[in-house]
Amino acid sequence: MRRYKGLTIFSVIVFSFLIIPLVIIVVTAFGTEKTIAFPIKGFTFSWFQVALSSKSFKNAFFLSFKVAMIATLMALLIGIPAAYALSRYSLKGKKLLKSFFLSPTIVPGIVVGYSLFLFIVIKLKMPVFEGLLLGHFLVVLPYVIRVVGGALEQFDFSIEEVAWSLGCNKWLAFFKIVLPNISSGIISSFLLAFINSFNNIPVSMFLTGPGIVTLPNTLMSYVEYNYDPTVSAISVMLMLATIIIMFIVEKTLGISALAK
Amino acid sequence: MSYVDLNEITVSYDGKHNILEGLNLKIEKGELVSLLGPSGCGKTTTLRVVAGYIQPRSGDLMVNDQNYTKIPVHKRNFGIVFQSYALFPHLTVGENVAFGLKMKKEDKKVIEKKVDNMLETCGLSEYKNRYPKQLSGGQRQRVALARALVIEPNLLLLDEPLSNLDAKLRIQMRVEIKRLQKKLGITTIFVTHDQEECFSISDRVAVMNNGIIEQYDTPENIYAKPKTEFVARFIGFENFIDVERKEDHLFGSQGVSFRVDDVPEYDVKKMTIRPDDIEIVKTPVPENGISGQVAVRTFLGKSYQYEVQSDFGSLIVNGSDSDVYETGDQIHMVLPSHKIVLV
Numbered sequence: 001m002r003r004y005k006g007l008t009i010f011s012v013i014v015f016s017f018l019i020i021p022l023v024i025i026v027v028t029a030f031g032t033e034k035t036i037a038f039p040i041k042g043f044t045f046s047w048f049q050v051a052l053s054s055k056s057f058k059n060a061f062f063l064s065f066k067v068a069m070i071a072t073l074m075a076l077l078i079g080i081p082a083a084y085a086l087s088r089y090s091l092k093g094k095k096l097l098k099s100f101f102l103s104p105t106i107v108p109g110i111v112v113g114y115s116l117f118l119f120i121v122i123k124l125k126m127p128v129f130e131g132l133l134l135g136h137f138l139v140v141l142p143y144v145i146r147v148v149g150g151a152l153e154q155f156d157f158s159i160e161e162v163a164w165s166l167g168c169n170k171w172l173a174f175f176k177i178v179l180p181n182i183s184s185g186i187i188s189s190f191l192l193a194f195i196n197s198f199n200n201i202p203v204s205m206f207l208t209g210p211g212i213v214t215l216p217n218t219l220m221s222y223v224e225y226n227y228d229p230t231v232s233a234i235s236v237m238l239m240l241a242t243i244i245i246m247f248i249v250e251k252t253l254g255i256s257a258l259a260k
Numbered sequence: 261m262s263y264v265d266l267n268e269i270t271v272s273y274d275g276k277h278n279i280l281e282g283l284n285l286k287i288e289k290g291e292l293v294s295l296l297g298p299s300g301c302g303k304t305t306t307l308r309v310v311a312g313y314i315q316p317r318s319g320d321l322m323v324n325d326q327n328y329t330k331i332p333v334h335k336r337n338f339g340i341v342f343q344s345y346a347l348f349p350h351l352t353v354g355e356n357v358a359f360g361l362k363m364k365k366e367d368k369k370v371i372e373k374k375v376d377n378m379l380e381t382c383g384l385s386e387y388k389n390r391y392p393k394q395l396s397g398g399q400r401q402r403v404a405l406a407r408a409l410v411i412e413p414n415l416l417l418l419d420e421p422l423s424n425l426d427a428k429l430r431i432q433m434r435v436e437i438k439r440l441q442k443k444l445g446i447t448t449i450f451v452t453h454d455q456e457e458c459f460s461i462s463d464r465v466a467v468m469n470n471g472i473i474e475q476y477d478t479p480e481n482i483y484a485k486p487k488t489e490f491v492a493r494f495i496g497f498e499n500f501i502d503v504e505r506k507e508d509h510l511f512g513s514q515g516v517s518f519r520v521d522d523v524p525e526y527d528v529k530k531m532t533i534r535p536d537d538i539e540i541v542k543t544p545v546p547e548n549g550i551s552g553q554v555a556v557r558t559f560l561g562k563s564y565q566y567e568v569q570s571d572f573g574s575l576i577v578n579g580s581d582s583d584v585y586e587t588g589d590q591i592h593m594v595l596p597s598h599k600i601v602l603v
Binding site: 156158159161162163164165166167168169170172173177180181 | 311312313332333334335336337338339340342344346347348349350359360363364404407408411
């Protein structure tokens with residue numbers, strides 16, 4: 001084991017850098033001071049109360065949730081058939097299409113946001129909510145296509161062909177045979193897309209409007225003018241929600257399903 | 261009319277190069293026919309045309325006097341087994357086998373009974389509730405076969421079904437396949453690149469090359485009387501000598517005449533013989549005798565194989581274990597007239 005000592009120390013350092021800021025946030029959320037301070041002097045739940053009773057935070061949360069949910073479902077609806085077509089059939093320019101679908105994940109978010117702003121708001125003059133939804137849909141679609149495409153890459157299409165030979169038409173075979181076998185990919189892509197949309201700042205920044213602001217953007221502008229632990233309290237709640245979701249996924253599918 | 265009739269089937273993926281070139285094949289009811297050939301010869305494409313996965317550019321597929329060319333896969337009722345077995349990973353063995361019957365909307369009790377019977381026939385009863393990943397290769401193979409057979413298919417299509425098994429299991433399974441096929445009387449097309457496997461299992465064999473059938477015959481005839489150089493080479497003939505035919509006599513280079521028992525009607529260009537069938541003799545023989553010098557000696561296990569330089573080119577000869585020759589030795593050989601095949 002001695003040989004690995006250096007590696008162990010290195011891992012501990014990296015891990016600490018990742019975990020300590022989170023620990024600090026959690027601790028500050030319970031502090032009694034009016035401004036964020038560490039270590040804390042007293043213990044209170046009042047910042048959670050403030051966060052939960054704030055109308056703007058609540059509205060922002062529900063908006064973010066709604067946008068993330070609808071955009072992700074739309075992305076699944078379009079992305080799964082697209083991924084299927086891309087891996088099932090040898091299309092002309094398949095490679096080009098694949099890199100095209102990947103491009104929004106490579107191009108800086110601010111550029112994507114700005115170009116969507118020019119297109120959706122200036123050119124199409126779409127209503128704010130619909131525009132925001134369309135923007136998020138376009139941002140998360142590549143994740144769905146890539147992750148579901150990855151799951152399909154592992155799928156032996158002769159399994160589908162056998163189903164046809166046993167009296168299944170193509171639609172039925174897709175739902176009864178293909179979908180159940182890429183379900184872990186679909187769930188991972190759902191989580192990935194949802195989290196990406198829920199977290200997104202650069203695209204939302206350009207596409208939000210009066211009364212329609214997502215949670216991350218609300219938090220950001222709040223922090224600009226206030227320095228109280230409300231934001232810490234909200235962060236703790238979001239972390240808790242994530243932990244619960246991951247726990248459920250682990251119990252039902254196993255985390256390894258996400259890594260596939 | 262034959263039970264299965266492939267009539268002038270032409271397949272092309274890009275519209276320029278034909279994968280199959282006006283292919284004709286007739287199969288009688290209850291027969292097991294193998295498509296044998298190297299990879300890329302079109303054997304799998306032929307099977308996929310019959311299965312309905314590929315639409316031929318032209319030609320017709322008739323089965324039981326019905327035109328199947330335009331019928332979609334799911335309405336054909338042909339059983340298929342792939343090399344990868346292609347079991348449904350999310351279903352148990354029982355559910356895998358029941359799948360086709362459920363699609364036909366058969367009565368639940370009938371399905372139950374048929375599945376149990378088929379599992380028993382294939383020796384799988386105890387694995388009914390297992391998932392495919394919990395089975396060995398041979399067991400998966402059996403499930404795939406049971407799943408294809410339980411729907412009582414009009415035709416059974418096997419695409420290299422034994423290639424993923426180890427040698428011992430392969431021999432066991434091919435006996436099994438033959439037994440089931442004869443018991444159920446199902447007309448079967450078997451695709452393989454392994455000639456031993458193919459000869460042991462088939463009623464008739466179609467040797468394919470470049471999208472056409474070179475020879476379609478019983479395994480015995482293909483083994484003993486290949487009709488083309490390609491077929492001969494594919495099944496183990498290694499010595500080819502250019503010959504010219506004048507009336508009933510055959511002449512090699514320098515006007516040496518050879519006697520051959522079986523002279524076919526069609527035009528012949530070469531005579532061929534297996535390395536095993538050439539005899540090494542002590543003294544030169546006047547009829548069908550050839551002498552030469554050992555160029556390379558290879559140890560094969562039971563005996564040596566010699567590459568001999570002769571007036572008729574280099575010949576591959578399998579020696580007996582009694583006499584062993586060294587590289588450079590002059591040896592005399594005789595080509596028995598009943599072992600020579602003309603192509």
